[in-house]
Structure formats: C-alpha cells, structure tokens
Amino acid sequence: MKTIANEIDVIISSALDNLDLIQTLTDCITNFMSFDEDSAHWIGMSVRETVTNAIQHGNKLDLSKKVDICFEVMEDRLSISVRDQGSGFNADEIPNPLDADNLLKPSGRGIFYIRTFMDEVEFRPLSQGGMEVHMVKRVSSN
Amino acid sequence: MKIETRTVGDVTILDCSGKITLGEGTMTVRNTVRDILKANGKKIILNLGDVNYIDSSGIGELVSTYTTVTNSGGQLKLLNLTKKIHELLAITKLLTVFQVFENEQAALASFR
Numbered sequence: 001m002k003t004i005a006n007e008i009d010v011i012i013s014s015a016l017d018n019l020d021l022i023q024t025l026t027d028c029i030t031n032f033m034s035f036d037e038d039s040a041h042w043i044g045m046s047v048r049e050t051v052t053n054a055i056q057h058g059n060k061l062d063l064s065k066k067v068d069i070c071f072e073v074m075e076d077r078l079s080i081s082v083r084d085q086g087s088g089f090n091a092d093e094i095p096n097p098l099d100a101d102n103l104l105k106p107s108g109r110g111i112f113y114i115r116t117f118m119d120e121v122e123f124r125p126l127s128q129g130g131m132e133v134h135m136v137k138r139v140s141s142n
Numbered sequence: 143m144k145i146e147t148r149t150v151g152d153v154t155i156l157d158c159s160g161k162i163t164l165g166e167g168t169m170t171v172r173n174t175v176r177d178i179l180k181a182n183g184k185k186i187i188l189n190l191g192d193v194n195y196i197d198s199s200g201i202g203e204l205v206s207t208y209t210t211v212t213n214s215g216g217q218l219k220l221l222n223l224t225k226k227i228h229e230l231l232a233i234t235k236l237l238t239v240f241q242v243f244e245n246e247q248a249a250l251a252s253f254r
Contacts, residue, residue: 016165041226049198052164098235106206109234110198116233 008071012051014059014084022051022069029071033078033139042117043078043137049110050082050133058086058131077119077138088131091123143167145174153185153253154178155221155246159192162200171200175207175218184216185253189246191222201230208240217241221249 010025012018026047030040051067059065065085072079095102097109115121120136143160156174161167171188178186188204190196204220211218219241223231231237243249 019163045197048163052197052199056164103235103239104205104209106202106209107199109201112234113198113230 006073008073010069010071011066012069013063014055014061014065014067015063016052016055016061018055018067019048019051023048026071029073029078033073035078035137035139039137043080046114046118046135046137047080047082049114050080050135053110054082054084054086054131054133057089058084060086076140077136080135081132082135083126083130083132085130087129088125089123143170145170147174147178150250152183153187153250154183155187155189157189157192159194161195162193162203163195163197164199168199168203171203171207175211179211179214179216184211184214186211186216186218187221187243187246187249188218189221190224190227193224193227196227196230198230201227201234201236204231205236205239217253219243219249219252221246 008025008029010022012022023044026044027040030043035043047069051069054067055061059067068083070081091111094111095108097103097105097112102108114135118135119138120134122134124132124134126132143158143162143166146157148155148157158171162171175186208218221243223242231240241252243252
C-alpha cells in the first residue's frame, strides 16, 4: 500500500463549535482524494457524528479534555481515528435503532449511520483511558 | 438554519433551509413547532427541500417533533426530501413513520 500524503493530526478542545472546522477539513481531504460527491458527504457526516460523540458523550463537553482526530490519506483508502478522554463505552451494548421499540427514540442513530456509510469501523478502549473510533473508507468502494 | 412560516388555510408550512444539526438547527425546529402548537396549529408540513445538511441529531429532532405534534393531537408531514435526507430516513426505517410528499398540493390535500 502506497502512502500519498502524510498523516493529518488535529487536536481540538471539547467544544461543539469545532465541529464545522473538522467538517471543513474532512471535506478538503475527501476532495483531495477525489471521492465522489455522495461518498464525500457520508464520510464527512461519519466524522462529524464521531467527533460529536467524542465531545458530547466521551468528554462530556469538558473544555479541558481534548479530541484527537487523525486522518491517514493513502492511495486506496482514507483512514480516520478519533480519540477522546472519556470513560469509554461498549459499542456492542448500543441499542439497535431499527428495533420497533427504538424507532421513535430521538437519539441513538449516529453510530448506526457511521457503520452504514464507512467500510470498516472499530471501537477500541485506550490503555490510558478514553476511547478510539477507527474508521476506513476505501477509494475503490466509491 | 432558517425557517420561514406560512399558512395555507389551516395548514402551517415551514420552509426550512440550511443545516439541521446538533445545537442551533435542532433548537430552531423545536421552538418553531412548539410555537405553532401553542397557537393551536394542528396541521404542519415541514418543507425540507432547501435543507442542505442534516446529521443524526437533526433526524432525531424530526422524530421528536413528530412525536410532540402527534401527542398534541396534530399531524406532521414531510415535503420535498432531499436525496440524502430520504436515504437517512430509509435506512433507519423512518419512512414507515413519516408521511412524505414530493409536491405541496398533494401534501395539503392529504389533510382534507
């Protein structure tokens, strides 16, 4: 696998105002990689959802806690890792939003959308505390 | 996010534009619909044709608004879904919940 650009690592404080900045950066990267319009949109949304979760549910809007977003641009894929400093969660315990009992719940769809639109999604607890969400979108899956 | 409100007979149409995302966008929808219900409006159409971005919180706000309106004895219908909003509603089975229309006349007629 050939790397065509270096890692792009951005660390933000846990403020929701930073979401538009990360969205803009993601759009620049997907444009650089020539993803089609739909794929670029869904990658942007997946990153936004992940960073929203990290800020809101992970770091609980604590401005002293950071969210680290790392993009790895490769010839055949975009790999994104989002790390927070929260207490972590078990992704397997997240209720299925498609269950009849959950259909009218106002929240709980973000991770479902991320899993739908990205090719690979992993949730990893970090040894130093916090959670990492690792996502991959392959260029060939455009 | 911006909402312009107009009425056709006893139906209130909300022409939404911009982004419906966590924070300001979702609050704008919530507060506007709450004001309509307070004024005893019971028939509401959300025109989403000019909504260029929505996140899961925005989708959640549509669901929450639907529940609030229904529980108040009203009806909420969606008009002019963009391709992206349609897809987000479809994959979370929410097209089975909402009544969706592609033109305003049909949406208005559905209340009669």
